[in-house]
Amino acid sequence: MDVAKSLFGARDHEGYAGKEEHMKKVESANSEDDGELVELAEGLHISESEIRPTAGGPFSALTPSMWPQDILAKLGQPEKDEPPNHQPDYRFDEFGFRVEEEDGPEPSSNRLLSIPFMEDPAQRLQWVAHLEFSHNKEAPELTWDSVEVVLPRTEKLRAMVRQGIPHSLRPQMWMRLSGALQKKLKSETTYQDILKASSNDALM
Numbered sequence: 001m002d003v004a005k006s007l008f009g010a011r012d013h014e015g016y017a018g019k020e021e022h023m024k025k026v027e028s029a030n031s032e033d034d035g036e037l038v039e040l041a042e043g044l045h046i047s048e049s050e051i052r053p054t055a056g057g058p059f060s061a062l063t064p065s066m067w068p069q070d071i072l073a074k075l076g077q078p079e080k081d082e083p084p085n086h087q088p089d090y091r092f093d094e095f096g097f098r099v100e101e102e103d104g105p106e107p108s109s110n111r112l113l114s115i116p117f118m119e120d121p122a123q124r125l126q127w128v129a130h131l132e133f134s135h136n137k138e139a140p141e142l143t144w145d146s147v148e149v150v151l152p153r154t155e156k157l158r159a160m161v162r163q164g165i166p167h168s169l170r171p172q173m174w175m176r177l178s179g180a181l182q183k184k185l186k187s188e189t190t191y192q193d194i195l196k197a198s199s200n201d202a203l204m
Contacts, residue, residue: 051076058092068096124166127173130156144172149182 051072053060058075059067071092090100132142134152151157165173175181 053094056094059094059096061094062096066096119167123164124168127160127166127169130160147172147176149176149185150179151176 050064050067051069052064052067053072059072075092090098093099128142131147134154134156161177175184
């Protein structure tokens with residue numbers, strides 16, 4: 001046990017324990033009052049204590065505790081030797097992945113890398129219609145509570161998954177497709193129980 005304590009030391013429980021602190025961060029990130037923010041560069045804002053991405057900008061899909069402050073600061077400060085209209089060879093998407101920018105069309109290039117992420121409204125509508133007509137239990141309107149916990153495996157569903165699940169539906173769909181939601185509902189231990197146990201562990 002002493003070896004574990006020496007290796008791990010005092011662990012930072014940010015994001016796992018201290019719900020009040022986390023909720024304060026979320027509220028400040030989502031607050032409508034952005035008067036104290038200064039725009040650094042496109043997609044970045046700076047507040048009193050941290051640089052934060054704007055919606056749709058680099059790293060914007062990450063939780064506040066995961067924002068890489070060093071990279072965001074570097075993105076916000078242009079290099080002194082660069083010309084004013086310089087375009088970098090890469091950018092970061094909203095999930096924090098580095099995406100290489102392409103100079104021009106090349107026969108062997110992967111065009112998907114240079115296309116910014118956009119959700120297709122027609123594809124989302126197709127998914128919603130499929131869920132409404134296939135899995136709705138005669139409810140007046142479609143809610144996630146009315147969609148079955150485990151989706152029946154049909155050829156139509158397989159084909160739709162192969163074409164891609166719209167970004168806004170992925171969290172709920174993958175919970176159902178993977179069986180994780182069923183496992184979660186059957187489990188006697190909740191995530192809150194795990195958080196309580198981790199905040200009381202002996203390694204603190």
